[in-house]
Amino acid sequence: MRSEWDFFLGDKLNEECGVFGIYNVEEAAQLTYYGLHALQHRGQEGAGIAASNGEIIVREKGEGLVAEVFNVEKLEHLPGMMAIGHVRYATTGAGCIENVQPILIRSHTGDFTISHNGNIVNAKELKMQLEAMGSIFHTTSDSEIIGHLIQRESGDFHEKIMKALPRLEGAFSFLIMTKDVLYVIRDKNGLRPLSMATLENGYVFSSESSAFEIVGAHYVSSVKPAEVITVSKDGIKSDFYTEHTQDKMCAMEYVYFSRPDSTINGLNVHISRRETGRILAKESPVDADMVIGVPDSSLSAAMGYADCSGIPYEIGFVKSRYVGRTFIKPNQKQRERGVKMKLSAMSDVVGGKRLILVDDSIVRGTTSKHIVQLLKEAGATEVHVRISSPPLISPCFYGVDISEYKELISTKYNPEELAGFLGVDSLAFLSEEGMYEGLGKNICMACFTGKYPTSMFSLLDNLKA
Ligand code: SF4
Incomplete structure (x- = not known):
């Protein structure tokens, strides 16, 4: 959310x-x-x-x-x-x-x-x-x-x-x-x-x-x-x-936007996230000491990953709820400080541990990089990132502000290269099939697949606008 x-x-x-x-x-x-x-x-x-x-x-x-x-x-x-x-x-x-x-x-x-x-x-x-x-x-x-x-x-x-x-x-x-x-x-x-x-x-x-x-x-x-x-x-x-x-319900409503207590087309958002977390664990297992999620939208998927893998779920971060609106549209330096203001890694929990960090998506990659850095500074010995949706590779024309290909880091790097950019021990995304398995077939997946459910003519017009 x-x-x-x-x-x-x-x-x-x-x-x-x-x-x-x-x-x-x-x-x-x-x-x-x-x-x-x-x-x-x-x-x-x-x-x-x-x-x-x-x-x-x-x-x-x-x-x-x-x-x-x-x-x-x-x-x-x-x-x-x-x-x-x-x-x-x-x-x-x-x-x-x-x-x-x-x-x-x-x-x-x-x-x-x-x-x-x-x-x-x-x-x-x-x-x-x-x-x-x-x-x-x-x-x-x-x-x-x-x-x-x-x-x-x-x-x-x-x-x-x-x-x-x-x-x-x-x-x-x-x-x-x-x-x-x-x-x-x-x-x-x-x-x-x-x-x-x-x-x-x-x-x-x-x-x-x-x-x-x-x-x-x-x-x-x-x-x-x-x-x-x-x-x-x-x-x-x-x-x-x-x-x-x-x-063709927007898949991102389940992955990220909606509140976990919302039900969309008969499917509860928290339950859907937990299920995609489980599927992710089956698709991309890794040996580690604990599973943590990035608050708040990734916590349900992290629980699902833990359930399926048998690796304990823990709270790895404390999130401050009082970051003011004054800082909206900050520069890069303020953003870096912002991650620390907003998220604290629990060093007593994650220190000396091999972690699986579950997140819902990677857009530009900058925040993920800072979050990984926080965990390393808190003493984590390994960080394995697991993303509970496929790589974002296409713009959205339906009301979500992914407007340009170049904003999306997965258009530049494959998962292995992206793992290097983030400084993590491994990185894996949920597969397209895994998304359909977790959310059903009646979803729009265009920003993950580039296959749009509406006429391309209007979309091309949007790109030129
Ligand atoms: S393109 Fe992506 S963000 Fe846009 S409606 Fe489809 S699933 Fe949602």
């Missing part, structure tokens, strides 16, 4: 957003605030909530963490029993207040708001077409495109949405709220997670099911690929904007 530390070190993948929405529950905005808190790891640049009392939509948003953006007065200002919220990490569009969501579209046919998690891969092409037809964009975010597409279609609001959605390529989980109806939408490839729960007489929707717990909602299911759920005073109904669907 991503933390501020990962921003600080600049060597972990960042995702773009989390969305949360409520229909027909008292104090909807307050509950959305708690829901966004539980999704904070998905975006820390900005947060917003739009709420409706059936008559008007009111929105509050700002840059920073959820707790920094909202206070009691702001939440009291948000009326009614419906709300949608958003936490933002910018992958498309600059990180500025205009781009913080929910986006509010004022229209003569009725205002509506949008929260979006994902990345529209044909955004450039659509934006050019829309601007040529007279649309004026108020943000540089790709999320505004769906608003303009909806406005240009004919029919009632539901018809407009159903006509607009097939024009979008890429990854999207949308919550779209008019003053009295909530629309919940997932892209036809099922790339980004979105789950549904019930609460009293109402409904709750969230990027991750872990956010249901905090508001007391009961998980029902994942929203299906291409599904459009409409919740209104007439009840709840489900449609599909296309029959051409596939289930």
